[in-house]
Amino acid sequence: MNSLSLVSVRNLSVDFWRVAGPPALSSVSLEVSPGEAVGLVGESGSGKSTLGFAIAGLLDPNDAQLSGEILFKSQNLLTTNQDDYRKIRGSEIGYIFQDASSSLNPLLKIGKQLTHPLMANGGMSKNDAMVRAKELLDMVEISQSERRLNQYPHEISGGMKQRVVIAAALSRDPSLLIADEPTTALDVTVQAQIIDLLLRLKKSLSMSLIFISHDLGVVARVADRVVVMKDGNIVESGGVEQVLANPKESYTQLLLANIPKLRHVDQSHSLSFWGTNER
Ligand SMILES: Nc1ncnc2c1ncn2[C@@H]1O[C@H](COP(=O)(O)OP(=O)(O)O)[C@@H](O)[C@H]1O
Ligand SMILES: [Mg+2]
Incomplete structure (x- = not known):
């Protein structure tokens, strides 16, 4: 393994037990360096989420x-006991x-959703968790964070959700963020805002990012490195x-070939896919 x-x-x-036919992933290898954004791209069913x-x-x-093997900070997660694995995963x-x-x-309410895991898994007091929850909303650039804590999900927009x-995914200050199709359900303008936010957070929090999308145009804006998947295999990276x-x-x-469609829609970013990413 690369020690970095x-x-x-x-x-x-x-291989899913219940499914006949080829395995969901076949002998896949992948490296993610600290601070690096790796994009997983491929059509639906290619094995990205798996x-x-x-x-x-x-x-x-x-x-x-x-x-x-899945080594995380040199520890093989597949041979780690469940309790230790859960700790690594959680934090x-x-x-x-x-x-x-x-x-x-x-x-x-949003506040409750953010504070619950901080108290249950992070061992925080209710007060500390509330302070942290507000800080997290500020971090993801939600305005009037104090007020948002008291709102229900249906009271805020899709982008804000x-x-x-x-914010919830960042609550334990992870060194790796895995984002699975995080912008697919959003309209193009909001999509761009969320991508820019993820890139800023990756940088300011010194995280690594595994960004999953079926859309190579979106992946190209986010990732330093691209891994192309097809039928449970990596075909190119x-x-x-x-x-x-x-x-x-x-x-x-x-x-x-599918990117120009998106370019056409997203004219303000029409040329930004090719190397002018905010890193
Ligand atoms: N929980 C599961 N049980 C059975 N088969 C699954 C399960 N999750 C995924 N698969 C199968 O594994 C393959 C890869 O799926 P997935 O990783 O979801 O692909 P992608 O995220 O690229 O769309 C598909 O054939 C899918 O049907
Ligand atoms: Mg998927």
Whole structure:
């Protein structure tokens, strides 16, 4: 393994017990350095979420057989006992789930949703957790944070909900944030704002980021390095500029061909996909 890696996935295979046919992941290898943003891209069903889940320890051994290695700060998570794994996951890995809006409980005020895990898992007092919750809302650039703590999810916009979800994922100050399709449900303008926010946070919090999207255009704006997945395999990977300028695989070329559509819609950012990313 590269000693500089935060995450090092080695020959990881994931096979869901209930599913006949090829495994969801076949001997996949991936490195994530500290502070690096790695983009996972590929069409639906290519195994992106499964890879994110596996790294975060969210796959239940009753559902899937895992083989290979997942090293996090040099510790093999697949041989770590469940309690230790849970600790690492809780404090070191933040996760934004694919269907983010459903990760907010509609019946709970935003403050409660942010403070509960800080108290239950982070061992904070109620007061400290409230202070931290406000700080988190400020961090994700939600205005009037004090007031938001007392609001329910339905009282805020979709973009703001996604900011709350990001705040929750950052609450334990993770060294790795995994964001699974974090902008897919949002309109293009809000999408761009959320991406810019994630990039600012990555920098200011010195995190690594695994950014998952089916959309190569979005990935290209976020990632330093792109990993292209197809049918549970990595078909191509490399620096963003390199992969965009010279895609080796016809599959990558196909993904690339879909970008102009988005460019057309998002005219204010029409040229920014090609190397002028905010890093
Ligand atoms: N919990 C699960 N049980 C059974 N099969 C699953 C499960 N999760 C994912 N899969 C299968 O694994 C493959 C990869 O899915 P997924 O990782 O969700 O792809 P992506 O995120 O790229 O759309 C698909 O064939 C999917 O049907
Ligand atoms: Mg997915």
